[in-house]
Amino acid sequence: MSVGIIMLVHTSFNRAAEVARHWSNNGCPVVIHVDKNVKNQDYNDFVESLAGYDQIQFSTRKRCEWGTWSIVEATLIAAEKLLKTNPEVRHVFLASGSCLPLRPVSELRHYLAARPRVDFIESATTQDVSWTVDGLDAERFTLRFPFSWKRQRFLFDRYVRLQRKVRFKRRIPAGLVPHMGSQWWCLTRQTLTALLEDPERATYDAYFRKVWIPDESYFQTLTRLYSTNIESRSLTLSKFDFQGKPHIFYDDHLQLLRRSDCFVARKIWPRADRLYEAFLDENPNEGSRAEPNPGKINQLFSKAVERRTKGRPGLFMQSRFPNRSWENGVTSGPYTVFQGFSDLFEDFEGWLARSTGTRVHGHLFAQERVEFEGRQENYLGALSDAALLRDYNPQAFLTNLIWNSRGERQSFQFSPRDNQKIVELLARDANAQILVITGAWAVPLFYSNANFSEIRVAAARQQKLEGDFVELLRKSYSKARFRIWSMADFVQLPMEPLQGIIDDIGPRGQRRLTEAPKMVDLEGFGQFLQNLKNQGMHPHLVGDFRSDEENDASRRKQRKPYLVK
Amino acid sequence: MRIQRKRWLARAFRKRREMISVVDRSKEVKRNDILIFSTLRNELIRLPYFLKYYRDMGVDHFFFVDNDSTDGSREFLAGQPDVSLWTAEAGYKRARFGVDWLNWLQFRHAPGHWALTVDVDEFLVYPFCDTRSLHALTDWLDASSIRSFGAMLLDMYPKGSINKQPYTAGQDPFEIASWFDSGNYMISKNRLYGNLWIQGGPRARRFFPDNPERAPALNKIPLVKWDRSYAYVSSTHSILPRGLNLIYDEWGGEKASGCLMHAKFLSTFAGKASEELLRKQHYANSHEYKAYQAQLEDDPDLWCKWSEKYINWRQLEILGLMSKGNWA
Numbered sequence A: 001m002s003v004g005i006i007m008l009v010h011t012s013f014n015r016a017a018e019v020a021r022h023w024s025n026n027g028c029p030v031v032i033h034v035d036k037n038v039k040n041q042d043y044n045d046f047v048e049s050l051a052g053y054d055q056i057q058f059s060t061r062k063r064c065e066w067g068t069w070s071i072v073e074a075t076l077i078a079a080e081k082l083l084k085t086n087p088e089v090r091h092v093f094l095a096s097g098s099c100l101p102l103r104p105v106s107e108l109r110h111y112l113a114a115r116p117r118v119d120f121i122e123s124a125t126t127q128d129v130s131w132t133v134d135g136l137d138a139e140r141f142t143l144r145f146p147f148s149w150k151r152q153r154f155l156f157d158r159y160v161r162l163q164r165k166v167r168f169k170r171r172i173p174a175g176l177v178p179h180m181g182s183q184w185w186c187l188t189r190q191t192l193t194a195l196l197e198d199p200e201r202a203t204y205d206a207y208f209r210k211v212w213i214p215d216e217s218y219f220q221t222l223t224r225l226y227s228t229n230i231e232s233r234s235l236t237l238s239k240f241d242f243q244g245k246p247h248i249f250y251d252d253h254l255q256l257l258r259r260s261d262c263f264v265a266r267k268i269w270p271r272a273d274r275l276y277e278a279f280l281d282e283n284p285n286e287g288s289r290a291e292p293n294p295g296k297i298n299q300l301f302s303k304a305v306e307r308r309t310k311g312r313p314g315l316f317m318q319s320r321f322p323n324r325s326w327e328n329g330v331t332s333g334p335y336t337v338f339q340g341f342s343d344l345f346e347d348f349e350g351w352l353a354r355s356t357g358t359r360v361h362g363h364l365f366a367q368e369r370v371e372f373e374g375r376q377e378n379y380l381g382a383l384s385d386a387a388l389l390r391d392y393n394p395q396a397f398l399t400n401l402i403w404n405s406r407g408e409r410q411s412f413q414f415s416p417r418d419n420q421k422i423v424e425l426l427a428r429d430a431n432a433q434i435l436v437i438t439g440a441w442a443v444p445l446f447y448s449n450a451n452f453s454e455i456r457v458a459a460a461r462q463q464k465l466e467g468d469f470v471e472l473l474r475k476s477y478s479k480a481r482f483r484i485w486s487m488a489d490f491v492q493l494p495m496e497p498l499q500g501i502i503d504d505i506g507p508r509g510q511r512r513l514t515e516a517p518k519m520v521d522l523e524g525f526g527q528f529l530q531n532l533k534n535q536g537m538h539p540h541l542v543g544d545f546r547s548d549e550e551n552d553a554s555r556r557k558q559r560k561p562y563l564v565k
Numbered sequence B: 001m002r003i004q005r006k007r008w009l010a011r012a013f014r015k016r017r018e019m020i021s022v023v024d025r026s027k028e029v030k031r032n033d034i035l036i037f038s039t040l041r042n043e044l045i046r047l048p049y050f051l052k053y054y055r056d057m058g059v060d061h062f063f064f065v066d067n068d069s070t071d072g073s074r075e076f077l078a079g080q081p082d083v084s085l086w087t088a089e090a091g092y093k094r095a096r097f098g099v100d101w102l103n104w105l106q107f108r109h110a111p112g113h114w115a116l117t118v119d120v121d122e123f124l125v126y127p128f129c130d131t132r133s134l135h136a137l138t139d140w141l142d143a144s145s146i147r148s149f150g151a152m153l154l155d156m157y158p159k160g161s162i163n164k165q166p167y168t169a170g171q172d173p174f175e176i177a178s179w180f181d182s183g184n185y186m187i188s189k190n191r192l193y194g195n196l197w198i199q200g201g202p203r204a205r206r207f208f209p210d211n212p213e214r215a216p217a218l219n220k221i222p223l224v225k226w227d228r229s230y231a232y233v234s235s236t237h238s239i240l241p242r243g244l245n246l247i248y249d250e251w252g253g254e255k256a257s258g259c260l261m262h263a264k265f266l267s268t269f270a271g272k273a274s275e276e277l278l279r280k281q282h283y284a285n286s287h288e289y290k291a292y293q294a295q296l297e298d299d300p301d302l303w304c305k306w307s308e309k310y311i312n313w314r315q316l317e318i319l320g321l322m323s324k325g326n327w328a
Helices: A013-025 A040-049 A069-085 A105-113 A153-165 A189-197 A201-208 A218-226 A251-260 A273-279 A295-309 A348-356 A387-392 A394-404 A420-427 A442-447 A452-473 A487-492 A495-505 A525-534 A548-563 B002-018 B044-057 B073-078 B099-109 B134-143 B201-207 B269-279 B283-296 B313-318
Strands: A002-009 A030-034 A056-058 A089-096 A186-188 A236-238 A264-266 A335-339 A359-363 A410-414 A432-438 A481-486 B019-023 B034-040 B061-066 B083-088 B114-117 B122-125 B151-155 B185-189 B196-200 B223-225 B231-234 B238-240 B258-262
Touching (some): A002 A013, A013 A030, A069 A089, A089 A105, A251 A295, A348 A359, A394 B185, B002 B099, B019 B073, B019 B099, B034 B099, B044 B122, B073 B083, B083 B099, B099 B114, B114 B134, B269 B283
Parallel strands (some): A002 A030, A335 A410, A432 A481, B034 B061
Antiparallel strands (some): B019 B083, B114 B223, B122 B258, B185 B196, B231 B238
16 A cells, blocks of 8 residues: 655756655656657656666656646556556645645555545635636636747737637536646545546536646546545645745754645745755654644735735835825824914814823924924835925825824824815825814914914905815715814814814723813904904804804803813 | 836946946856845945845845945955956946946846835834745745835934943944834825825934925835836836836725935945035935935934834834735
């Protein structure tokens, strides 16, 4: 009772020879198929290097091309030879030149001996597979593929399109249900001979000759006819990336491969000396009967594919520069923009930082400089506070800041006095939480010492900019979460929205507010607004601000109750 | 674009006469060898570590163009067994900062090989470079049908004055210049060549805060599976044909990339800067060096509180400066 090996080899012959000797030394007969594209010189050297090993044979060489029948043909010829010359073989294991056995051969033999009737071959119906390239799954079996995908791509694609257009459909031979799966299998003599000796084989072969990638479907489909006991999985650990090419194993995968308990892995980088040394060791410690468990490796490779296809949200760098709306998140995490708050409250920054324990910046987009927290010259990632540097690429400035501070929520102040180039990005960023008290820009103007005519101009400009911003936020394509209060409304009942904001930003289980931010003194503000109106500038964004007396009176009454501990 | 590419190649062809062969060991280059192409001038002190670093990485042969060195660089290189050396006395600037010379050498010697084009103060870091040789990377790139590999220039600097710790030959420069800026890079797309234009880092922060558009470009495509028809356009920032510049993904994914750690800011820098200023052989009337000179007089410290200390490539990948892509 034994296991025989078929090896399909077309490159890195030194490694293939090493592995073949390993199989042979451990009592497994080996039949090697060498691609006919290989130079005779290389082939002869290879054969030479295996001289003296009686159990290693070579089968008739075929010219193999990826995705074509030739690989199946080569496999069939090798299988016939192996079974004929080694009558004691019960299981046949198909491997490639870049496969490496990870566990002692004796363990594989025990494992198979304990499952004498089981065929290990991944075999799923076309509806159940998700890994096909080019979207050709069911069509692999119903179209013709006379052209090479690698060499004659243009003809290949055109011919597929033509067949689709004329609704061409091949007839699948009676009794066959197309199945697909990994090329690397381990079948019993019974199943394999039944397949090889089937009187209908000529029909099947003729059919599969023009199927696309038959090495992933020929055996997978036909074993369904003969096998009594199929385990639909491969004993060979082989992972494919998103382009359908196999992942490669290197020296640094050693521990991962060890712990996987898989019998054979592919593909191994030919220069991975440590792997070959470690796994072809002649004196391994035996005794493990563990089931293969490639979970960790699967995880590693699926992460790699995800990184290649989705990437890290909010990251802009040399090899990830997504087109607009393909960012998968404009920034890397949520942040909050406060407009008007620092105009209406004294030391709003300090209060917010104390109440929420998060990073609170000043006006990051102020005209003079970047107002980082504590007015530092630099910040995370060595961002600079130079306004010109920031304005050179304000979008990059903000995405950098949010990326650099991953895991720590950032808030900053914004106003119509700041650089407005960033608003477009804010509006389409789902991570942006934007809170606006419209009209609060009028408060600094109210306090300013400028001539009234200048104030009037400034007020008109700022109202225009804020109006544009608010309108942008309300556009249907805007993704930012936002809340907008008019200043008049906010002044009436400030604590309720503030509590809501704190609950939103701060850590969970926050107590109720114990400290209210101090509102600036608005005595005379109503008259100031009236003066603006009298000059023909209507500050409508401020809202319906009542005259001073009733306003003050109502505020005095209203504010107190919200300060309960 | 094709015409422009042909023009650069023709120009490289003309400029070939400016170079005189000193030692030509290119016959020893074997089929799958990885080659380095580099120009230099008076860099003797850097050469021992440079050669060691890339030999250990798996580079098989070095092609140097020596631009009129007077410090013994030429003699040192001529004595190395895996170096082919040319010398050129003509203006560095007229040869488009060495690009013409290297384009010619690449045209002659690089087709079919992976060619790494770096200056002697640039050190390539790529995913898994601590466990996998450069051949592992190029084999993987070949298997993935990728022809060019991007590596952004990462300016490294010491903590404290640049002149404080003298650099000695053979020393790892990043023992001294072990700090970098981790997250202040600005990217825009160059519509003409399709490459990204990256600026930022300590040079933008310290030397060009009021003039950011003049800050030096940091995008680089140093590693290319060479073909006779390829030509670098300006330094290794961009290359033709344009498809080679697409080292970035535009649909949200990340392609594999590395970093070129830049050991420019060492004790050797001040001397270099004044020499270059005298020679007037650098890009855009050497405005970059003028900016340095102005700052150097008050002995600059590029370090700031938020500088990051270099640990390994995994740190750079976590910070988002480079990516493993789908290489695992």
